[in-house]
Amino acid sequence: MKKPWKTQIDLITPYKPGKPIEEVKRELGLKDVVKLASNENPLGPSPKVIEAIAKAARDVNRYPDSGCYYLKKALSAKLGIPEERFVFGNGSDEIIVMTLNAFVDPNDEVVVADPTFLIYHIASMVKGAKVNAVPLKNYKYDLDAMLGAITARTRVIFIANPDNPTGSYVTRDELDAFIDRVSDDVLVFIDEAYYEFATGGDYPETLDLVNRPDRHIVIARTFSKAYSLAGLRVGYGITRPDVAEVLNKVREPFNVNSLGQAAAVAALEDEKYMKKAIELTHGEMERYYEAFNGLGLKYIPSKTNFILVDTGRDSSAVFKYLLERGVIVREMSAWGLQGFIRVNVGLARENDRFFKVLADAIKEIPGKE
Numbered sequence: 001m002k003k004p005w006k007t008q009i010d011l012i013t014p015y016k017p018g019k020p021i022e023e024v025k026r027e028l029g030l031k032d033v034v035k036l037a038s039n040e041n042p043l044g045p046s047p048k049v050i051e052a053i054a055k056a057a058r059d060v061n062r063y064p065d066s067g068c069y070y071l072k073k074a075l076s077a078k079l080g081i082p083e084e085r086f087v088f089g090n091g092s093d094e095i096i097v098m099t100l101n102a103f104v105d106p107n108d109e110v111v112v113a114d115p116t117f118l119i120y121h122i123a124s125m126v127k128g129a130k131v132n133a134v135p136l137k138n139y140k141y142d143l144d145a146m147l148g149a150i151t152a153r154t155r156v157i158f159i160a161n162p163d164n165p166t167g168s169y170v171t172r173d174e175l176d177a178f179i180d181r182v183s184d185d186v187l188v189f190i191d192e193a194y195y196e197f198a199t200g201g202d203y204p205e206t207l208d209l210v211n212r213p214d215r216h217i218v219i220a221r222t223f224s225k226a227y228s229l230a231g232l233r234v235g236y237g238i239t240r241p242d243v244a245e246v247l248n249k250v251r252e253p254f255n256v257n258s259l260g261q262a263a264a265v266a267a268l269e270d271e272k273y274m275k276k277a278i279e280l281t282h283g284e285m286e287r288y289y290e291a292f293n294g295l296g297l298k299y300i301p302s303k304t305n306f307i308l309v310d311t312g313r314d315s316s317a318v319f320k321y322l323l324e325r326g327v328i329v330r331e332m333s334a335w336g337l338q339g340f341i342r343v344n345v346g347l348a349r350e351n352d353r354f355f356k357v358l359a360d361a362i363k364e365i366p367g368k369e
């Protein structure tokens with residue numbers, strides 16, 4: 001029998017999400033499970049968000065507002081960016097997909113880092129694009145090498161800043177030098193999913209970049225992480241009005257659901273709650289550094305709410321050891337990072353539990369020679 005689907009689909013390794021808490025409870029018969037695997041916000045949504053969702057629930061018989069009117073107004077006011085520069089997605093994942101739909105034909109090329117957020121690669125493969133994956137240098141984006149990977153067929157370049165899974169970032173100087181040298185027929189996609197966490201140091205502000213008339217740039221952000229709305233799927237892109245128009249043409253009309261829109265507006269109004277998550281994360285991240293230092297493990301200092309650590313052991317054995325004791329982390333061999341796990345900052349007591357079980361794992365599982 002002939003396969004009627006696109007041949008490229010057979011080359012895709014499916015995305016493997018972090019294991020859900022309920023699944024681990026079910027499969028392992030555990031009562032108390034901690035998930036530190038998907039960079040989620042451990043505080044849960046703000047009470048004001050829950051109230052807004054309850055209120056909006058009465059109207060779910062109606063289609064959502066296709067233009068995200070109130071959310072767009074609220075973000076425009078907060079960021080000082082004109083409304084015609086926004087495009088909204090079912091999570092920022094959908095901004096990635098919309099960008100590829102609008103810019104990439106089969107056999108066009110896309111440049112990504114390796115490793116980085118896997119969705120860039122997978123979504124590009126779905127489009128039939130050729131993906132040029134450029135290795136990181138010292139766990140950081142190698143922008144020079146990425147420039148070198150651009151060909152006449154390249155249409156999109158993805159830059160996660162900060163990056164996932166490393167938590168590293170590129171500076172404004174590095175980004176400017178890069179964008180100056182990218183030609184104007186390539187779209188630069190800057191994914192700032194962890195923007196809110198990346199305070200201090202030389203992590204760059206970038207929104208002014210989309211004013212450049214001679215470059216095509218999309219900056220993507222999300223309500224999934226610092227704003228604690230991962231389950232509702234709301235993300236957005238900021239770009240030049242003409243590019244926003246192009247992306248809105250390929251967008252499904254009702255892509256952002258009504259509960260998500262209401263929740264995102266309420267989350268923006270409760271900035272204090274979001275700041276609490278950032279503070280918790282920064283404080284607990286210091287404890288992660290201490291814990292890893294104490295165990296003699298190498299890690300990449302992170303500007304995000306997660307951290308990549310080299311267990312110095314078979315990471316699938318470490319992953320399994322943790323899982324059986326009710327702690328879900330992410331094992332990184334699918335990213336080509338042998339021996340590494342990625343773990344996100346949880347509540348203090350969740351982190352304590354992770355530190356304890358990890359210390360046991362390090363003791364019991366032999367290290368690599």
Ligand SMILES: *Cc1c(COP(=O)(O)O)cnc(C)c1O
Pocket residue numbers: 039090091092093094117160163164191193221222223224225230233234235
């Ligand atoms: C989590 C994450 C996203 C956000 O995805 P949503 O679809 O908005 O939930 C985007 N990019 C990166 C690098 C991420 O880690």
